[in-house]
Amino acid sequence: MERARIARQPAHLLLASEFGSATLHEKGSGEYDPSFVITKLGAKVNRIVAAGLLERLELRETSNGSSLYQGQLRDPTGLHYFSVGEYNSEMMQELAHQWTERLNDGEPLLVMMTSKTRWYQTDEGAVYTSLRPEEACVVKREVYANWLLDACQATMARMNQFTASLEVEPTLDAYARTGLPASLLAARNHYGEVDLEPFNLNLMQALDIAEGRIEAATTPPPVMTLPDGEDATASGDAPGVDAFLLEAIGHLDQGEGVTFDTLLKNAVARGFVREVAEAKLDDMLDTGVLEEPRFGWFRLAPSE
Numbered sequence: 001m002e003r004a005r006i007a008r009q010p011a012h013l014l015l016a017s018e019f020g021s022a023t024l025h026e027k028g029s030g031e032y033d034p035s036f037v038i039t040k041l042g043a044k045v046n047r048i049v050a051a052g053l054l055e056r057l058e059l060r061e062t063s064n065g066s067s068l069y070q071g072q073l074r075d076p077t078g079l080h081y082f083s084v085g086e087y088n089s090e091m092m093q094e095l096a097h098q099w100t101e102r103l104n105d106g107e108p109l110l111v112m113m114t115s116k117t118r119w120y121q122t123d124e125g126a127v128y129t130s131l132r133p134e135e136a137c138v139v140k141r142e143v144y145a146n147w148l149l150d151a152c153q154a155t156m157a158r159m160n161q162f163t164a165s166l167e168v169e170p171t172l173d174a175y176a177r178t179g180l181p182a183s184l185l186a187a188r189n190h191y192g193e194v195d196l197e198p199f200n201l202n203l204m205q206a207l208d209i210a211e212g213r214i215e216a217a218t219t220p221p222p223v224m225t226l227p228d229g230e231d232a233t234a235s236g237d238a239p240g241v242d243a244f245l246l247e248a249i250g251h252l253d254q255g256e257g258v259t260f261d262t263l264l265k266n267a268v269a270r271g272f273v274r275e276v277a278e279a280k281l282d283d284m285l286d287t288g289v290l291e292e293p294r295f296g297w298f299r300l301a302p303s304e
Helices: 016-018 092-105 141-165 172-177 181-191 197-210 239-251 259-269 274-286
Strands: 011-013 025-028 036-037 048-063 065-075 078-085 108-122 127-138 290-293 298-302
Touching: 011 141, 016 048, 016 065, 016 078, 025 048, 025 181, 036 127, 036 181, 036 274, 048 078, 048 092, 048 141, 065 092, 078 092, 078 259, 092 239, 108 141, 127 141, 127 239, 141 197, 172 181, 239 259, 239 298, 259 274, 259 298, 274 290
Parallel strands: 011 048, 078 127
Antiparallel strands: 025 036, 048 065, 048 108, 065 078, 108 127, 290 298
8 A cells, every 4th residue: 555645844944042952852653754843932843944154064983884974053043963874865975075075174164954853862861953954055144144034033933922822721722713833832831931031132143143243153163272181081070071161261251251052062072071061051150150141151250
């Protein structure tokens, strides 16, 4: 019996902060039913259009002996993680090879990609999202700026729906009567209270860049080098993480603090476990060693 043809899912425009913070996954009961990631703002996505600075792309060997390109795409709100392997088209594999060489030569690349969304959960319960590119290309700054504007508009529309849903009875019937998507109800049930302020800040950053300050989106964050003898360990030794983060902030802070993504990128580059570094930032905020002058920016707290 020939299986029914599965309709191709539309591609949504999503900024990295919204997609990266998603932890809700939905899949139909059928073998060929598509799977979806549902974000905090209720976007139900099987495919997305992402764009940004290609920050990292490396060829790695997997446990089964095959090759896999792993990369990071940065937009003004954070990072998209993606992979290109033998399951991708030959065109995508060739692009990944070319872009790796161009990155190694120090060439900045603004990339736009249409990708399938992926969601996976570790044995410890941590949830991660990533992308599997279907099509991609290098774009000019003007194209990237237009994408940012469109992505911000789509995000604001979802934020408006989210705000409107707070006044609606949390049932499918009530949502249907007011034109709100069922995925938004699923998001509210899963995530509980959602603070929209980080989304507002992300939108302001993205719009600032789209409206002219494009350099902020095409310059990778600096990678600091620790003095000899300060080597990190992949085990995420806690004192080493503390010392590294304090030194990184002292080295990189130009008066406004250092961004969350920049600190974690540098920590991972030195061999620390990302989740351990993230937890240490929270600990140092709680104990008053660091302060957060604005959302997502860290600096050393003044000594008394």
